[in-house]
Amino acid sequence: MPNPSLLILPGDGIGPEVMAEVRKVIDWFGTHKDVSFDVTEDLVGGAAYDAHGVPLHDDTMAMAQKVDAVLLGAVGGPKYDELDFSVKPERGLLRLRKEMDLFANLRPAQCFDALADFSSLKTEIVSGLDIMIVRELTSGIYFGEPRGIMDDNEGGRVGINTQRYTTSEIRRVARSAFELAKKRNNRVCSMEKANVMESGILWREEVQWVHDNEYPEVELSHMYADAGAMQLVRKPKQFDVIVTDNLFGDLLSDAAAMLTGSLGMLPSASLGAPMANGRPKAMYEPVHGSAPDIAGEGKANPIACILSFAMALRYSFDMPQHADIVEGAVEAVLAQGIRTADLLGEEGKSPVTTSEMGDAIIAAL
């Protein structure tokens, strides 16, 4: 069997720095576990724009479609703020999501014991927290047509975006959520605004349909998304799996990520339909952004990106034991008190650099 193939897209800001540490982990597997990957590296986001004038080159897109998994760092930065909407760094990321049809975005919000004190929430509210947010990623208001900025007819302008969800779009992401719940605590909470949006009514009905017809054994509840935002802050441990649309998922998963107090720790997976070889189309990326303010300073935390690779081992390559090894090494390093700057409070403990953190994880492997 050929080696599994990986396309690495470090992107902008701290992307290249954190990805360099992932490369160490990948190399470690080749040397110590005889698990080798065919790795290609390419540009995305602002980096691609600088080289090609577009945030994702067609050749890169074609390569992403061919490989077993894509690993992405981060995109964007103030340098690109004035660019036309159509070539902004984010469009590269959105194009990957859309053309690979990565409809299920898995965002675990997990609180690491060693870091519970670091959350802005009380320790007892977040310690042991383990939520999985499933965000629909290829439809909804970030993609719907019509969209744009036009003249209104009163001398001003009007900005338009369209939220649009179909039965099949909702059902397939609901299935992902129910499947995940079966391997976890068997509970799904679906969030929308069915009280004020018709697309929310359809969302609720279709999720309920999938439940009743295909997963009656999983516990399903529904919550308005504003109440969901509240409950995430008030009592996050009440949730197991949350399934929601692209826009609500964007805000809710970021709020949930912040509950853990350690954004630099959180990975994500974006999954699509199975390919011919049975593996799902997949892209893995840290939840944190490109953090241009600290880029190039060796301050970034590479753990989220390394744990994203662990998710790839689990979801793309069916190597759960290997994923466990990586996750175990991360926990061991944290237990030793090794911290990048983002994981330290104001008081003056001294942080390790991005590359020292990577080395510590390799040592723990």
Added chain:
Amino acid sequence: MPNPSLLILPGDGIGPEVMAEVRKVIDWFGTHKDVSFDVTEDLVGGAAYDAHGVPLHDDTMAMAQKVDAVLLGAVGGPKYDELDFSVKPERGLLRLRKEMDLFANLRPAQCFDALADFSSLKTEIVSGLDIMIVRELTSGIYFGEPRGIMDDNEGGRVGINTQRYTTSEIRRVARSAFELAKKRNNRVCSMEKANVMESGILWREEVQWVHDNEYPEVELSHMYADAGAMQLVRKPKQFDVIVTDNLFGDLLSDAAAMLTGSLGMLPSASLGAPMANGRPKAMYEPVHGSAPDIAGEGKANPIACILSFAMALRYSFDMPQHADIVEGAVEAVLAQGIRTADLLGEEGKSPVTTSEMGDAIIAAL
């Protein structure tokens, strides 16, 4: 001069209970301060549906347009879940907002010293918190056309809603935010998703325009709404005034409300353009919902609704000293340790009832 006029719409669930306590405060002003209001009471939401088959009777709507201010309790409940979208309790509330054109929804998120421990966030993160969120309330995705549920052409259905903002809609709510900031700490943070939504780009540009042309002395920053959700959880005290659209404002203001740990404490004001008498069109309501699970049990906290009346004194009737009196009485009662059930932890202190809380506030006045 005629007495100022008030339309009271208690609505559903705990609405009537908490409003009964507001009536005590209104009566107290009549007796002790010679400040009398012409009060009319009517139905809204499920209560109106039960009586008239619609969630807001045209006569009630006409009355709302005529009075100086509307005071609303809460709408909705599981009893009405199966109703057709067009007559759901929430449509009554939305009709009031839309036809009165109450475009600026002021949602203070304020942490009361006596209650700081009750937040799920660490005390030092929230004590002294005082944010004002200005949510656009009459446009955006809750109102835009086209909307509805239709057949897709693949045997399924499609749910559609439209986000739509014009120059003038954005500018007027931005002005409200800048005006408020001038009376506070002079800082406005505007939130949208200009990186993925054209309506977000227009939002950002128009807010910037109002700043540059009309309020250059106020400090303005911009933040993506997902990052905003994170920052609210991580470090809420960094904000003074936040201005954002209807949908983002819905989630962000609820998350911010929950930071304070005391949803039962938070009032809101929804303001429109000035009427002939110079007063703005206005509706005041607590941030909490109808809480059907505890309705009728005397457990509800009337403070949010009483503080909503205090906001009316401040914003509609230009009686800031009287507003101070009410707010002072609430703080005094809290300092005495008097608590409704929602303000008590798990440990077994015994709560006062809705009406006992109202009486305590009257005693403190």
